[in-house]
Amino acid sequence: MSGARLRAVARLLCGCLCIAGTAQAQGGREGPSLRRHHVTLTGGVTWTGGYAIGDATAQLRGNAVGTSAPPFTLFRAESAIDGAAGVEARVGYALARHLSIEVGLAHARPGITTELSQDEEASPMAIDAERLAQYVIDVAAAWQLPRPAAGRLRPFVAGGVGYLRQLYDERTLVETGRIYYVGGGARYWLRGGDGRQRSLGLRGDVRATFRQDGVDFEGRTRVWPAMSVMMFWEP
Amino acid sequence: MTRVVAFAMVVVTALAHPAPALAYLKFGFRIGDRTVDVRWSMAPVPYFVNERDGPGVTSAEFRDAVAGAAVTWQAVAGTTIGFQYQGFTVAPPAGMDGRNTLGFLDRPDLDRVLGSTSLLLDAATGSLIEADVFFNTRFPWSAAPQGVPGRVDIASVVLHEFGHFLGLGHSAIGETERIATGGRRVLGSGAVMFPIALTPGSVSDRTLQADDTAAAMDLYAVEADRGETGSIRGRVVKHGRGVFGAHVVAFNPATGSLVGGFTLSADGQFVIAALVPGPYIIRVEPLDDADVESFLSGEVDVDFKVAYAPRMVVAPRGGSSGDVAITVEPK
Numbered sequence: 001m002s003g004a005r006l007r008a009v010a011r012l013l014c015g016c017l018c019i020a021g022t023a024q025a026q027g028g029r030e031g032p033s034l035r036r037h038h039v040t041l042t043g044g045v046t047w048t049g050g051y052a053i054g055d056a057t058a059q060l061r062g063n064a065v066g067t068s069a070p071p072f073t074l075f076r077a078e079s080a081i082d083g084a085a086g087v088e089a090r091v092g093y094a095l096a097r098h099l100s101i102e103v104g105l106a107h108a109r110p111g112i113t114t115e116l117s118q119d120e121e122a123s124p125m126a127i128d129a130e131r132l133a134q135y136v137i138d139v140a141a142a143w144q145l146p147r148p149a150a151g152r153l154r155p156f157v158a159g160g161v162g163y164l165r166q167l168y169d170e171r172t173l174v175e176t177g178r179i180y181y182v183g184g185g186a187r188y189w190l191r192g193g194d195g196r197q198r199s200l201g202l203r204g205d206v207r208a209t210f211r212q213d214g215v216d217f218e219g220r221t222r223v224w225p226a227m228s229v230m231m232f233w234e235p
Numbered sequence: 236m237t238r239v240v241a242f243a244m245v246v247v248t249a250l251a252h253p254a255p256a257l258a259y260l261k262f263g264f265r266i267g268d269r270t271v272d273v274r275w276s277m278a279p280v281p282y283f284v285n286e287r288d289g290p291g292v293t294s295a296e297f298r299d300a301v302a303g304a305a306v307t308w309q310a311v312a313g314t315t316i317g318f319q320y321q322g323f324t325v326a327p328p329a330g331m332d333g334r335n336t337l338g339f340l341d342r343p344d345l346d347r348v349l350g351s352t353s354l355l356l357d358a359a360t361g362s363l364i365e366a367d368v369f370f371n372t373r374f375p376w377s378a379a380p381q382g383v384p385g386r387v388d389i390a391s392v393v394l395h396e397f398g399h400f401l402g403l404g405h406s407a408i409g410e411t412e413r414i415a416t417g418g419r420r421v422l423g424s425g426a427v428m429f430p431i432a433l434t435p436g437s438v439s440d441r442t443l444q445a446d447d448t449a450a451a452m453d454l455y456a457v458e459a460d461r462g463e464t465g466s467i468r469g470r471v472v473k474h475g476r477g478v479f480g481a482h483v484v485a486f487n488p489a490t491g492s493l494v495g496g497f498t499l500s501a502d503g504q505f506v507i508a509a510l511v512p513g514p515y516i517i518r519v520e521p522l523d524d525a526d527v528e529s530f531l532s533g534e535v536d537v538d539f540k541v542a543y544a545p546r547m548v549v550a551p552r553g554g555s556s557g558d559v560a561i562t563v564e565p566k
Contacts, residue, residue: 054488056491058493058516059491060409060410060423061425063421063423063424063437064434064437069439072410072423074423074425074493075486077486079488119518122541122542122543127543127544127547130514172549172554172556173512173513173549173551215514217488
């Protein structure tokens with residue numbers, strides 16, 4: 001992930017926390033919240049940002065006396081996973097009015113694009129995206145900030161860990177990994193939230209996701225931004 | 236050193252008609268309507284070393300170089316390759332005497348050939364019966380650990396010839412340039428089995444590369460391990476028609492390995508086997524970095540530009556990719 005992209009994610013997160021801080025300063029009453037010891041179902045669309053998965057150079061042994069010949073570059077390949085939209089579903093359980101634990105499942109089909117360069121016999125070019133079927137199962141905790149940001153809007157912060165599964169096109173090969181994320185967002189109650197009625201509302205999340213393993217040509221930890229817009233409902 | 240040495244070719248002489256069936260190349264032998272791999276059915280394979288000294292290399296140094304090459308090939312994981320040293324012999328490394336012999340031989344007539352391997356095989360099964368390898372005394376040799384400028388590294392060439400001894404043909408993973416006095420100079424090599432030797436004094440070809448080990452695994456894989464690798468298959472076409480003799484290279488960006496293959500039929504089909512499972516970038520190039528005869532016989536098409544497969548191709552564990560179509564344009 002580029003530094004610029006990281007800074008953008010950091011600004012978004014700071015924005016969420018600033019909203020929360022402002023709400024605390026302005027709030028004068030308890031706002032809506034989830035019902036304690038009740039289940040919440042959440043579902044919607046998600047977008048995961050793109051990130052680099054490695055530069056690789058196809059090299060041949062150089063030709064010189066001894067063993068120290070510099071390598072000969074055949075070509076260079078820079079690969080990245082593109083941003084992609086997907087779907088996400090979550091099941092939460094409110095341990096308290098402000099604290100819930102959640103299990104989530106997200107699915108997206110990002111593509112891998114590769115830029116080829118430094119080939120003396122061919123012009124730089126990009127090869128088409130190889131599609132991945134990507135699944136993330138995570139367990140998270142979300143803490144709703146105790147003061148409303150504005151009216152029926154309540155910010156929260158969240159963090160979680162998860163399992164990443166990425167399958168190549170035709171499902172011929174699978175790569176797995178782990179993800180960790182921190183983030184935040186806000187819930188907006190369309191109905192309920194007073195502790196008596198079932199809640200129904202909208203939820204928006206912004207996350208910074210850290211990934212270990214999975215599809216990566218350098219075996220490095222990667223970071224990508226993710227955003228989702230979902231509806232939540234207390235059945 | 237003479238300049239000729241630098242561009243000398245290491246060639247193989249197969250007594251059987253070489254009809255390569257798959258990538259790298261392997262030698263194949265036609266029995267009826269099918270082509271079988273030329274390989275040893277026994278392991279370990281016994282061999283003798285001729286007791287003659289070579290120019291710049293004693294017989295003991297030569298024996299050690301041969302032993303080192305044998306160990307290097309045997310060390311390819313997941314294969315049944317094995318060699319067994321039987322001792323020195325006075326028998327020359329030529330002629331069919333029931334012994335596999337490696338040694339120096341005077342071949343001033345072959346002024347571009349560092350070494351050569353002769354294979355005798357069973358016409359009923361395609362199994363190897365005998366192999367002899369000679370190293371040409373026309374050239375100055377060296378067994379020095381760091382190499383000697385102007386002298387050909389015996390360990391590197393023995394390792395190459397042992398590949399032929401096992402039934403492997405030449406790899407085309409390498410880049411060369413033509414020189415004014417004729418012949419070619421190697422710019423880079425991606426396989427010990429590349430047919431043109433590195434500059435005399437280089438010892439870089441003492442270690443096998445991914446293409447060499449893939450070839451060895453393809454020919455001599457332990458049966459239980461065959462499911463651990465994958466293959467990529469496809470077709471190279473120009474103007475809608477198959478291209479014969481195109482060099483196809485699979486590059487694994489996760490490991491940096493390069494494994495090559497060839498289109499070996501008129502309809503341009505290729506298979507690259509024994510690949511570490513994963514996604515590959517596929518590059519196609521004309522066979523123009525060495526004499527075409529070093530690899531294939533027949534009407535090889537070299538009139539096309541370098542091209543890439545339109546997407547990455549996955550070699551699945553224990554299986555094969557779907558067919559990949561790669562279109563090339565004339566030069």
